[in-house]
Amino acid sequence: MYHLLKGFHEYLTRKEEFSVIIIGLDGAGKTTLLEKIKTFYNETPGLEPSKIGPTIGQNMGKISLPSTILNFFDLGGQQGIRSIWHRYYNDCHAVVYVLDARDRERMGEGWEVFNSVLAHPQILNVPLLLLANKQDASDALTVAEIRNEYADWEARRRESRPRHRKSEDGDEGIWEDRHKERIASLDVMGLSALEGNGVREAVDWLFLRVQNSRRRGET
Numbered sequence: 001m002y003h004l005l006k007g008f009h010e011y012l013t014r015k016e017e018f019s020v021i022i023i024g025l026d027g028a029g030k031t032t033l034l035e036k037i038k039t040f041y042n043e044t045p046g047l048e049p050s051k052i053g054p055t056i057g058q059n060m061g062k063i064s065l066p067s068t069i070l071n072f073f074d075l076g077g078q079q080g081i082r083s084i085w086h087r088y089y090n091d092c093h094a095v096v097y098v099l100d101a102r103d104r105e106r107m108g109e110g111w112e113v114f115n116s117v118l119a120h121p122q123i124l125n126v127p128l129l130l131l132a133n134k135q136d137a138s139d140a141l142t143v144a145e146i147r148n149e150y151a152d153w154e155a156r157r158r159e160s161r162p163r164h165r166k167s168e169d170g171d172e173g174i175w176e177d178r179h180k181e182r183i184a185s186l187d188v189m190g191l192s193a194l195e196g197n198g199v200r201e202a203v204d205w206l207f208l209r210v211q212n213s214r215r216r217g218e219t
């Protein structure tokens with residue numbers, strides 16, 4: 001009887017687990033974000049920003065929400081480490097792409113990498129959140145400015161494509177159509193991983209979106 005009740009209790013209190021990957025260029029603030037999430041949601045606080053160095057490989061963090069556990073994988077953003085990102089695409093339930101909203105010089109590189117992430121079919125139907133980090137700094141681009149930057153960069157990219165690829169036929173055309181749809185419905189949020197503003201809103205977004213994720217049925 002005890003085992004039966006225990007099993008029933010476990011069934012009722014069982015939490016569904018989801019994986020979220022945090023990617024973006026080196027220095028964007030991914031680890032600072034993960035550690036802030038741990039501080040906000042766990043009893044044991046995350047690392048102080050001054051103790052965080054560049055990530056070589058991955059960091060993990062787990063938070064417990066109502067009936068849900070989110071497992072975060074913060075992946076190193078240095079060029080040589082980006083090649084491991086794709087190994088996480090098959091099993092993740094959401095993708096967070098972090099952008100340093102202060103770094104105008106590397107914005108183009110950020111979009112280039114962002115587009116190469118979007119090109120992976122495994123994450124086609126996975127919720128994707130673009131975070132414009134470092135909003136505490138007065139020189140950070142706002143969410144609206146970030147959207148414009150991306151739209152301009154995209155327009156230039158389309159313009160500079162070789163002529164034969166401009167044809168909207170074939171695989172390239174299909175990819176471009178899907179890409180346009182995805183960009184049109186892209187969610188962009190501003191936050192400061194350092195100070196914490198906007199962090200809870202981003203976690204709320206993830207919490208809601210993974211519940212409705214198509215991949216949910218696959219697990």
Ligand SMILES: Nc1nc2c(ncn2[C@@H]2O[C@H](COP(=O)(O)OP(=O)(O)OP(=O)(O)O)[C@@H](O)[C@H]2O)c(=O)[nH]1
Nearest residue numbers: 026027028029030031032054055077134192193194
């Ligand atoms: N002003 C400001 N600085 C931030 C913020 N978030 C991160 N930083 C700083 O940006 C630098 C890089 O932060 P990290 O969290 O190590 O960046 P990362 O994306 O994990 O970098 P990699 O591990 O190399 O991929 C550090 O000096 C952070 O203190 C923020 O919200 N505002």
Ligand SMILES: [Mg+2]
Nearest residue numbers: 030031054055
């Ligand atoms: Mg890091």
